Amino acid sequence: MIDPGAPDFDHTPAARERPRFDYAPADDAPPAVSIVTPLFNPGPELEETAESVFRQSFQQWEWIIVDDGSTNPVSRARIEAQQARDPRVRVLRHPENRGLSAARNTAVSAARAAYVQQLDGDDLLEPTAVEKSLWCLESRPEFAFAKGYCVGFGAAHYLWRRGFHEGDAFLRENLVEPAAMIRRDVYLAIGGHDERIRDGLEDWDFWLRAANHGHWGVTIPEFLNWYRRRPGPHRGWSNLDDRRRRRAFRRDLRRKYPRLWRSGLPRPAGADATLRDEVPWTNRLRKTKPRLLVLVPWLTAGGADKFNLDLVTELAGRGWEVTVAATQDGDQSWLPAFASQTPDVFVLPHFLRPADYPRFLRYLTVSRGVDAVVLSHSLLAYLALPYLRAHCPGVAFVDYCHVVEEDGTEGGFPRLVVDCQGLLDLNIVSSSYLKQWLVGRGADASMIEVCHTNVDVGAWRPDPAAGAALRAEVGLEDGVALIVYAARLCPQKRPLVFAETMRRLRDAGVSFVALVAGDGPDRPALRAFVRRHGLEGRVRLLGPQPPHRVRRLLQAADVFFLPSRYEGISVGLFEAMASGVCVVGTDVGGQRELVTPDCGVLLPVTGDDRDAEAYARALHELLGDPERRRSLGACGRARVSEQFRREQMGDRLVTLLAEARRRCETAPRLALPDGLARALAAQAVAGVRSSPITGAIDPYHTSWRTLAYFAIRNLLLPYYRFALARGWLWPARMKDALKSALDDSRAARGGALGRLRFHPTVRFLASLPAVRAWRRRA
Template identity: 40%
Template sequence: MDSLGRNDEDRLISIITPVYNTEGVLYETATSIFNQTFFNFEWVLVDDGSTAPITRTILKELAEKDNRVKLVTHSVNKGLPAARNTGIRNAVSPFLFFLDADDLIDPVFLEKAFLFLSANQEFSFVNSYVKGFGAKEYLWRGGFHELDVFLKENRNTSCFLARKQVLNEVLFDEDLKEGCEDWDFWLNAASKGFWGFTIPEFLFYYRRSENNKWATLAGQESLAKIEKQLTVKYAAKLANNFPTPKLTSYSLGKVASRTEVPLLQLSKNKRILCVLPWLKIGGIDQFNFNLLHGLKEKGWDITVVTTLQDEHPWHEKFRELTSDIFHLANLGDEFNYLSYLDYLIESRAPALLFLSNAMFVYNALPYLSKKHPYLSIVDYLHCEDVGWKNGGYPFFSAFYSDFITKTFTTSNDLKSLYIELGGAAHKAEVCYINVDTNQIKPNDKIRRERRQVLGVRSDVPLILFVARLTAQKQPHVLVETLAKLRKKNSDFKCLVLGDGPEKDEMLRLIHKHKIKNEVIFTGSLPNEEVLAYMDAADIFFLPSKFEGIALSIFEAMAKGLPIVGAKVGGQAELVSSDCGYLVSPSDPDSEASEYARILAELISEPNKRNQLGENARKIVEGSFELALMVNQMNSSFSNLKRNGEICQSVQYREYEHLLNQMIALEKENIQMKVKVESRLVKTIYRYEKPFQRLKKIYTKFHRVISK
């Protein structure tokens, strides 16, 4: 295999792997290395005096298979520290990556680590969270962020990327053959002012064996002895003095230099680069997954980028579609996002950039459009966000429509709004999010099982509310509706699935109205569980303040449920009087009264709600099947063409500078807002008790004079 040519200067990373009598698992390690998206590397295999013939055979085979493999041999076994140091001395690259012979790495680990160190010059090392496998499975979130905890115990593994010049000053202690050489390495590096960053993702897979040398009593005694030695050796130097390098960032009045990242161009298959805010449970995220899943089946390669700091609970779900996932917030400050996006566009050569609710990218569109004039840029609008930035993403899409090739909307209603806001009518196209009716359909067996789990009798109507508990979904209207419904002497239960910032207030209102016996609250659940509980339900209820068209309504209709919801956004394009009821927005109390009236009617008329549910299923089967959405998007994407003139460098660099100024101002604004809110809270707290005392005095005084 001749991957990059044979010149040493092509190798940006040297991977160093000590090998001693390792057998079959070395093939697994090799596969994880050769599958890296970053391929400008050499692999330095240090045979540490192996005596097993099979090991020498495997090493020779790997060296012959790929010209990036360099084999270095010790005549006798010298131990892990010495083998790593030999690898360091034989490495030719500016960055060195350490990986043991039985461990594995995620396909994008090298690339992410390289991007981080290239963009953040103060850091000497970078590693990641750890996923243990083999004899013991676990997740490890230890890392560089724990600083002086390292004086008590080692928080890192020996898999990391380092700058080579740092390793001219810090090597592994070859006397520590029995272990803890990595712990000593980190403390030694810290004592000389070198430290690193832990990417908060599980990119390193550490193989655990049955034999743990520290598990025996003798092993524990040996470990305790080494711990004491290291504490004595480094405590005085590092007590309250761990290095704290800073992420490269932008500040007003200063033009920070940006490090250019060398280009690593991947194959130019049909690829979509999808930019999202996060990967988490929600209707929009489920749509994104459904779309990308459908496109993958039609031959598209997929790269996913997120822009907001988040736990990304659906990372593994999206990883079923692609391992090429980049959480930009995990790689440093927002200052570097443009560099990262540039790099990903140039290295992946996508046919199009697809964005959904990604605010940073909207603001960067003038830059990206000019920098990449042949890249088609497509966005998808889900709903108007009432009360946020002039209507939210429809406003920004319309504002930047000159730089967008195509805009899709969830409904005709949203398309009209987009055009009213100044968007280009000829670029707008309606594409309903739809639902997979082959996968989502009623199941009587699951219905019986789930109602038994919930403790709900078969003859008791079950109302289902599924949503993130935010002001948009109006959980307070839900509770007020249920309170009014109970006053009508209706026999019912309501299952609430969801979580969010309004949860505590919702629970308070449930307690206030004394309807705890009518409400079953489970919190947020995976989509598979939500669908199972839809089988248990009789009515789907969602009193949203604003929507595009809620995905949960599509799913509920596929499950054969009648719909009671809000006549907002494009929901009337899906829900008609044949399958449910939509209530026009008004004040919360009036809405709750109308919802309660409708629900009471459906509770008392089981035949009617069953007929509405059957009609709902037929409507989505006939006009809103998921395959229609995927086919429409795939056809449109495949036919998009954009031709533009390459802009002079100075123009997009000037815009880049302006964008960074805007980001810095927004950060300062947020910081000031936090300070003001903090002072306000303190002031309120300070004067709350005196105010309450004055209120009591006034009340008594008012009673006296009223007599």
């Protein structure tokens, strides 16, 4: 899949360098999709098109090629070669050239499947394009066709994000090329393509004719097809190339479909469907290697997400075929990175309604013949576990947990680990600290294994030359210390504690520059603090940085500083130590398992102001002692190189997955009756729908106080942001106190924070209608 941030237009779906998955059918199931391709004297590009068809993740297809009167013997031989390649390929022939519209209509009339995927003879499909489009239309019956974003390649390079989601914009211009999936019954009902149109834009007429009959399409927000551009004008497409012909064509469309210009295009709005249990296709794939399904919340920048990517990379390198499914909406900016390791990557919100998440995960497990499923901080995965367990016997289910969330949620996901342990074959955690935490809350210690996240010491390594170049690039003079703070700018990472520490260092006369690499909700507050205290010359906010740039920052750094409120073991600490940099952080979670006194400094969390003072003292001492910094950095590099290499994590995971499979075979876990499993899956869907509101603080929705917190937060959010933008620190402290006061466990223990919930202001806010309604629902 192309990376929009660094597009490589030569790395097509047919490229040999693409990661491979053994996409081949395991049986002779009837086709669920008919791929239709009109051809007239095709060139060698047909081989690439065919390669993209045979590499599809969905293998229950038939490929109908219509030879529209080809006259070139070489071209005809190319077509015959595809027919001989696989019995699922059918070739129909026109005795003479009748045009694209007629060829497509012939193919669709002969199609055996209920869905038709249009594909021209020189264009390409991403490996998961057919599967995602098919499931999109299955999940959204109100739409008649589906299509993703488009990559232009060949003579012109571009990324095209326009599509059916723009609706009435189609009255001005045609926004998509033909490579869409269409319901066959809709195609036939509206009469197919107009065979009188042979000079181009017949697809524009088709989309508007469908709209005139009340049908419209949906856009999948991923780059799923590649449209080949050729040099010069389009051969024989005067409706497209000639401006006057194009305007005349548009006038003809307006005369043919006047209702669309009066009332606009259809806006299908299907009701949010209830959970359905049937799986309409099996798509059983041939299996020659062990297979793993990894369930994650999203594919975005973060420490846990970096581990998920490393997990996929390590297992793929050890002969596993890995499928990845992301279950929550988000920016998904790391989708291309995951797709660079395995083509089998699915972001469920991009093409499914939440009601279809459980059955799609069940379908994936059965289709791929999965040996093991790893849950990694996905709320839906935990809640759907009884359903998956009931329908996928013989599959080992394992979770990997990173961190205890010290924010009033009784631990966050680790709490779910305790509750769901009876449905899992093995628990894997990132630190011994987390294992002890789970055991202290009733978890079975014999079910829990530790596997540290570790780091790629080959990629993250000292490089004095690169470090010197970076220092010169940012204009650092000799003798000026460089502090790097690389993290998501959010309350967990305490960016304002970082900023206050920098202010105290500046006031102490220390010569330094601090570079901040990252983004997040607290970035405006950090920027305002820097301006308010005149730190612009000392603290530079770089924004989000790609991994290769963070590596260069660490290679130039004197100290890596991260004053987190809570952590499992920070990925940033692993990367900094591997880069030979002295680290200063917080003594929380399992960080002491990585950072020993001879390779860094860890300080306890005592309170923001006291912590900033302690950090400033520690950094002042380190910046004044270059020899100690070098010693700490060298010891840190040696420690991770010996004990925390990424390949050691990969070896450990393979061993633990084998153990999980053994336990699944010898001591299978409880499988619930189908009816109960389905009811719990419906609850899982309800949990996903509400998780954007409540998931951040209480993913298992146990407390009305949690809901009250969010009602109060939403009410006061504009004032809170205004205060943070002015650099005021007290609103953040008040927010934390309010959150703690509304938490069940802390309130039950009493004390000053517990009594805060009886304060008249809090009682007034808790009496608001929205809060009362949420409390009744809870």
